[in-house]
Amino acid sequence: MANIELRDIVKTYGDGFKAVKGVSLDIADGEFMILVGPSGCGKSTLLRMIVGLEDITAGELKISGKRVNELAPRDRNLAMVFQNYALYPHLSVFENIAFPLRLARGQFTEDEVKQKVNAAAAVLELQDHLDRKPANLSGGQRQRVAMGRAIVRDADAFLFDEPLSNLDAKLRGQMRTEIARMQRRLGITTVYVTHDQIEAMTLGDRVAVLKRGELQQVASPRELYEQPVNLFVAGFIGSPPMNFLPARVDGDVLKLPICDIPIPGELQQKLEGRDLPIVGIRPEYIKDSSVQRPNDRDVTFEAQVDVTEWLGNEQYAYVPFESDPAVQHKLDELDRDLDGEGLRTQLVVNLDARSRIREGDVARFHLDPAMAHVFDLATGENLTRNEEEAARIARESEEDRRRSLERSKAREAAEAGAS
Amino acid sequence: MEQNNKQKWSLALVSLPVIIWTLIPVIWIFSLAVKPQANQADNNFWPRGFSLDNFELILFGGASDLFLPALLNSIIVGLIATTISVILATFCAYAIARLNFSGKKMILFVALAVSFFPVISLVTPLFDVWRSIGLFDTIPGLVIPYLSLTLPLSIWILSAFFQQIPWELEQAAQVDGATSWQAFRKVIVPLAAPGVFTTGIITFFTAWNDFVFAISLTSESARTVPAALAFFTGASQFEQPTGAISAAAVIVTIPVVILVLLFQKRIVAGLTSGAVKG
Numbered sequence: 001m002a003n004i005e006l007r008d009i010v011k012t013y014g015d016g017f018k019a020v021k022g023v024s025l026d027i028a029d030g031e032f033m034i035l036v037g038p039s040g041c042g043k044s045t046l047l048r049m050i051v052g053l054e055d056i057t058a059g060e061l062k063i064s065g066k067r068v069n070e071l072a073p074r075d076r077n078l079a080m081v082f083q084n085y086a087l088y089p090h091l092s093v094f095e096n097i098a099f100p101l102r103l104a105r106g107q108f109t110e111d112e113v114k115q116k117v118n119a120a121a122a123v124l125e126l127q128d129h130l131d132r133k134p135a136n137l138s139g140g141q142r143q144r145v146a147m148g149r150a151i152v153r154d155a156d157a158f159l160f161d162e163p164l165s166n167l168d169a170k171l172r173g174q175m176r177t178e179i180a181r182m183q184r185r186l187g188i189t190t191v192y193v194t195h196d197q198i199e200a201m202t203l204g205d206r207v208a209v210l211k212r213g214e215l216q217q218v219a220s221p222r223e224l225y226e227q228p229v230n231l232f233v234a235g236f237i238g239s240p241p242m243n244f245l246p247a248r249v250d251g252d253v254l255k256l257p258i259c260d261i262p263i264p265g266e267l268q269q270k271l272e273g274r275d276l277p278i279v280g281i282r283p284e285y286i287k288d289s290s291v292q293r294p295n296d297r298d299v300t301f302e303a304q305v306d307v308t309e310w311l312g313n314e315q316y317a318y319v320p321f322e323s324d325p326a327v328q329h330k331l332d333e334l335d336r337d338l339d340g341e342g343l344r345t346q347l348v349v350n351l352d353a354r355s356r357i358r359e360g361d362v363a364r365f366h367l368d369p370a371m372a373h374v375f376d377l378a379t380g381e382n383l384t385r386n387e388e389e390a391a392r393i394a395r396e397s398e399e400d401r402r403r404s405l406e407r408s409k410a411r412e413a414a415e416a417g418a419s
Numbered sequence: 420m421e422q423n424n425k426q427k428w429s430l431a432l433v434s435l436p437v438i439i440w441t442l443i444p445v446i447w448i449f450s451l452a453v454k455p456q457a458n459q460a461d462n463n464f465w466p467r468g469f470s471l472d473n474f475e476l477i478l479f480g481g482a483s484d485l486f487l488p489a490l491l492n493s494i495i496v497g498l499i500a501t502t503i504s505v506i507l508a509t510f511c512a513y514a515i516a517r518l519n520f521s522g523k524k525m526i527l528f529v530a531l532a533v534s535f536f537p538v539i540s541l542v543t544p545l546f547d548v549w550r551s552i553g554l555f556d557t558i559p560g561l562v563i564p565y566l567s568l569t570l571p572l573s574i575w576i577l578s579a580f581f582q583q584i585p586w587e588l589e590q591a592a593q594v595d596g597a598t599s600w601q602a603f604r605k606v607i608v609p610l611a612a613p614g615v616f617t618t619g620i621i622t623f624f625t626a627w628n629d630f631v632f633a634i635s636l637t638s639e640s641a642r643t644v645p646a647a648l649a650f651f652t653g654a655s656q657f658e659q660p661t662g663a664i665s666a667a668a669v670i671v672t673i674p675v676v677i678l679v680l681l682f683q684k685r686i687v688a689g690l691t692s693g694a695v696k697g
């Protein structure tokens with residue numbers, strides 16, 4: 001049981017590259033913290049600094065209030081699951097899992113080791129494979145052995161570096177729920193690095209979004225999705241990503257390439273001197289008017305659909321639009337930050353699966369202007385972020401977390417009492 | 420399937436001449452060793468008649484004073500040289516594979532250059548030096564040159580093995596609670612075992628088979644088998660010692676064959692597979 005505190009952590013690599021630029025983060029006891037960000041933003045570096053495999057250039061790292069900057073990995077009592085599992089190929093599955101116990105020499109008798117390994121193997125359903133060598137296991141089984149090695153000891157925290165990225169989609173889904181269940185059951189502080197949107201949104205109590213070694217926002221998945229602080233977070237969270245449209249302020253309306261939307265009163269002040277903001281609209285906030293009736297507040301528009309993709313439970317429509325050259329460089333830069341491919345400017349609409357819109361149709365859409373975000377062109381700051389709403393979401397998700405942790409602790413206690 | 424069979428056959432066809440080429444001298448030595456003395460020079464490849472006289476001669480008979488101490492010396496020199504060489508090469512190769520220090524390339528290059536040095540040119544100066552510092556005709560006097568001959572190659576082979584081992588394994592071990600030394604001993608060394616055995620065998624063979632150093636740097640007390648063979652004489656003045664030499668050659672070949680058969684099992688390629696995904 002431990003909380004982890006990062007204070008202005010900096011990492012400069014030997015070749016002078018600054019991979020992490022002053023990250024501060026508080027990870028509560030029992031919390032599931034996710035680190036996300038585009039490739040090369042320093043997620044692994046940060047994780048490896050926490051576990052002690054990488055020296056901390058500047059800043060302070062505390063575990064349970066104790067400074068651990070100078071401690072060797074083995075003295076930090078953390079367990080880590082590597083992206084490529086890093087199993088010991090010359091040892092059987094049993095010995096792989098028992099490895100940390102055997103290193104703690106004299107602490108465990110042979111019987112205790114056996115009993116602990118068997119318990120871990122039972123949790124991960126590895127009982128039938130204990131005598132086999134890692135080379136002969138499937139990807140999912142190897143992954144579970146790596147987890148077994150982590151859970152067999154009483155580590156203060158778990159650290160995961162993209163543990164599921166080598167598995168196929170189906171197995172990834174299964175292991176994801178498995179990890180979530182295990183973390184709740186054990187109630188152990190967890191730091192989890194991932195690329196995967198779904199993992200980030202479903203597993204994390206809170207998600208830390210990194211960009212080029214800098215922390216952008218730390219918040220619950222819902223807050224990140226609904227109240228992003230800037231253009232980068234808005235574009236990074238969500239799949240398909242938020243649509244970004246160049247806008248022009250014209251009196252009290254924002255002129256977008258597809259339609260005009262009214263500017264609410266409180267925003268008008270903020271837009272003073274910002275003639276060219278960027279408007280962000282999530283694909284699911286644009287609706288097909290023939291399936292769903294527009295409200296009074298909604299803005300309607302007509303557009304020609306270029307391509308549609310039907311996925312069974314939902315449907316995507318793509319609407320190309322002419323971009324404003326004055327804003328395009330900013331959108332291109334954002335695209336690069338997000339590891340994008342510099343594709344054409346198009347609007348993605350997440351339609352109801354019942355929608356009858358087909359390729360080439362000219363269709364009527366509507367959207368609620370209140371759901372649109374407006375970003376400053378220069379700084380990328382979200383001008384429509386509602387701090388009260390954000391605080392409310394944060395409070396709620398913290399309550400949710402405490403409750404589920406308490407539930408699992410109570411269940412644990414009940415089980416312990418029963419047996 | 421057909422393709423596979425074809426490949427097998429063509430491989431067999433290519434390897435057959437090689438096998439014959441290498442086996443003929445070996446069989447010939449066996450044949451000479453068991454030929455009775457009278458048939459030694461009969462120019463037959465296969466022996467007509469069979470006798471163990473030659474073995475008796477070198478093990479219990481007149482040549483045993485020469486052969487048995489030499490055999491003991493060979494074993495001692497071989498084992499000491501192998502042990503020291505493997506230990507030194509393991510540490511050195513590990514440092515080269517894992518650490519970034521200046522002069523690393525230089526070390527590897529010099530090591531390679533040393534192994535290209537013609538051995539015969541070293542012998543005379545060594546003889547003088549050994550004589551003056553008292554290493555002549557001693558076991559260390561042989562072990563030292565063998566080490567310098569085998570270390571470069573051992574370091575090259577082992578550093579290649581170490582480089583193959585994913586660094587994450589060591590880091591995983593450290594996170595699991597191992598010290599650097601424990602991680603090295605419990606994870607890296609077992610994984611590099613094929614390399615360790617390979618270098619061990621190479622060193623042992625070099626020491627076991629060497630003639631040049633053995634004949635020049637030893638006299639009575641540290642002489643090894645290859646050098647001792649040169650001093651064999653026939654049972655009488657008129658007999659060639661061919662049979663005895665062949666018998667001795669057979670005896671010293673046996674440990675080599677046993678070693679290879681034993682370690683063949685240990686030198687399993689691809690031991691690291693399964694460590695990491697991919």
Ligand SMILES: Nc1ncnc2c1ncn2[C@@H]1O[C@H](COP(=O)(O)OP(=O)(O)OP(=O)(O)O)[C@@H](O)[C@H]1O
Binds near residue numbers: 037043
């Ligand atoms: N040993 C090193 N020496 C120098 N630079 C390094 C080193 N390791 C990583 N970097 C650099 O630090 C940056 C962050 O690397 P890191 O591995 O933390 O990225 P990441 O966020 O984990 O990316 P990915 O999602 O691709 O794994 C990268 O730009 C990388 O080039």
Ligand SMILES: [Mg+2]
Binds near residue numbers: 043044045
């Ligand atoms: Mg990484």
